[in-house]
Amino acid sequence: MSALVVDNIRKSFADVETLKGINISLQSGEFLVLLGASGCGKSTLLNIIAGLAEPTGGDIRLEGRSLIGVHPKDRDIAMVFQSYALYPNLTVRRNIGFGLEMRKVPVAEREKAVAEAARLLQIEPLLDRRPSQLSGGQRQRVAIGRALVRNPKLFLFDEPLSNLDAKLRMEMRTELKRLHQMMKTTVVYVTHDQIEAMTLATRIAVMRNGQIEQLASPEEIYNRPATLYVATFVGAPPMNLLNVVATPHGLLIAGGDTVIPLPPALLSKIPQDRNIKLGVRPECFRTDAADGLPLTLRCEVVELTGPELILSGSVGGQRLVATLSPRTRATAGSDVALTLDTEALHLFDAETGMRIETA
Template sequence: MSALTIDKIRKNYGEVETLKGIDIALDSGEFLVLLGSSGCGKSTLLNIIAGLAEPTSGDVRIGDRSVVGVHPKDRDIAMVFQSYALYPNLTVARNIGFGLEMRKVPAAERDKAVLDAARLLQIENLLDRKPSQLSGGQRQRVAIGRALVRHPKVFLFDEPLSNLDAKLRMEMRTELKRLHQMMKTTVVYVTHDQIEAMTLATRIAVMRNGRIEQLDTPEAIYNRPATLYVATFVGAPPMNMLNAKRSADGLTIDGAVITLPLPRAQRPSRSASPSLSACDPKP
């Protein structure tokens, strides 16, 4: 059984099809990154998993339970947003423990959960401060702490590091990786930053116009892109693209023949000469 199943999800806003049939099955402990350019539907998909938006059709299952129509608070998920959404008048400790307070968890148990999360995030010395007395990175840690204390089945992150400067982003990336390795909770993480995707993910879904172009390990996405779009989207600087024709001698580009050391299995027979793109790894 998968920890999270996204089954033929479609989402229309009026006439506009924002998600055009998304299928993903995640094992427990996976770190899935939804990667794609602005407007491709990443947040819409995350919001559907969270219950902040309902799909037009399709199913979302957490474990073996369908959660379509289930209130966000009853889905066993916790979400961290780009904006930290902290309560300005509450201390760090109360911000982290607020969800537990609302659920009437006894104070002693709540204090322990808050302290455990704060230790994990290395902010236990900040528990009495207000959000205005924190840096951006520290505020984001508090927001993550608030998600951690709930011990959810699935963590959802929507571009949590995009408000931070480059150095802090790098630090928090390492921090998130460490946390995931320790807690082994299933994560879905939205970003348009390919470095974040490559370093954090166990699998990446590259999205484009409401569809998944490729769902694979970071290594496969990088070295064996399934489509031209993935090949040009991932990699800095991006891959060069050349129109080429493959022949028995190698590649013909603009009339020039370039001999390549193609693996034996990929060498075409003398009779065949299919046309393909130079970057296509699987003719």
């Protein structure tokens, strides 16, 4: 039995349909990330699962029990908010155990649960402090501890790291990953940050305009994006997209005479004389490969980040970005010979935005 089933969930506000039939089946111990831009409906879906909003249609089932109409406190779900939501006048110890206190859990049992959560989160020295005496990362650990002590069937996280600076976000991502690996808990996590999604999730649901564009593992999302939106939303720098037309000799870059030659076996699977988007990840280009598909980049900007060199320029009059070894020699205004493997190519129908399968 699936731990969580989201069955054709819809949500409308007046005449505006925010969720347009969401279907997800989540197994026990999975870490699902709802990923998408602001306004895509991910937080609305999380609130419906938590019971903070009711759906217009569909069903939510947790371990086989429908949650429609069930009060939030009776759903056996714990939620961690973006804003920490700590009580400023209570110590860390009481903040973590407050939910158990309200449920009349015996003191000894409550203190044991708080101590265990503090040990897991490595905040034992902070138990007698108040929230105003804590850093942002420490406050978020306390908020997570308050959810942990309840030992619920499902954890919900609503952009819990967005208020932290870059270094703290990285540290907290590691902590969340460690906790999930230790506790094998079932998690639904909302974020607009693709790095969080890729590093934390066992599966990612990429959402857009109230629908799921693709639901798959991080590897599948990155290596085989189902749509143009997924291809460009996941990845930094984002995937290059070139307008091309399939010809008997290869892919002609629109607006010029540059042709990318393809093996006949691959070319035969591509619709001829149709507008196609050719996608290539920036990191898939090489300058030292003896074989591969040749491209010449007219370099305009060179950026050294430390571990990589980012070249921005054009191929056949269209924009392209390549990330290469920092030892690569390139200057603005020069031509750089690049190669890429046929397995690095992603093809999409320019009109529908759907992936063209060539495997």
